[in-house]
Amino acid sequence: xxxxxxxxxxxxxxxxxxxxxxxxxxxxxxxxxxxxxxxxxxxxxxxxxxxxxxxxxxxxxxxxxxxxxxxxxxxxxxxxxxxxxxxxxxxxxxxxxxxxxxxxxxxxxxxxxxxxxxxxxx
Numbered sequence: 263x264x265x266x267x268x269x270x271x272x273x274x275x276x277x278x279x280x281x282x283x284x285x286x287x288x289x290x291x292x293x294x295x296x297x298x299x300x301x302x303x304x305x306x307x308x309x310x311x312x313x314x315x316x317x318x319x320x321x322x323x324x325x326x327x328x329x330x331x332x333x334x335x336x337x338x339x340x341x342x343x344x345x346x347x348x349x350x351x352x353x354x355x356x357x358x359x360x361x362x363x364x365x366x367x368x369x370x371x372x373x374x375x376x377x378x379x380x381x382x383x384x
Contacts, residue, residue, distance in 0.1 A: 280373040285381030296351075297377055300370065303350035308333055309343045313366070316353060322366040329364075 281293030316324045347353045353364045
């Protein structure tokens with residue numbers, strides 16, 4: 263039997279949306295925790311660069327083997343940073359053979375942008 267390529271897992275709605283825009287209503291305790299976790303994940307320069315590398319890659323997907331060189335960090339350090347981003351729901355991880363591939367979760371980034379959108383009043 264031929265093996266079919268493994269597809270990246272789908273993201274549940276829970277990961278897709280975080281919270282209403284800050285300007286609309288006060289955050290609930292749970293929404294504040296989710297938003298803070300995502301913001302903390304990208305608030306570190308190496309992780310922010312890793313996110314930009316993944317987002318700029320074809321298909322918004324990158325192998326960890328391609329992420330160590332541009333940052334000049336060791337593979338274990340890159341793996342740690344990527345785990346933080348995955349745990350925050352910003353990236354998903356798929357193991358292919360001995361390598362891990364990471365893909366952006368567009369809905370998570372849209373949710374971040376939406377939450378931080380200021381209210382425009384005329």
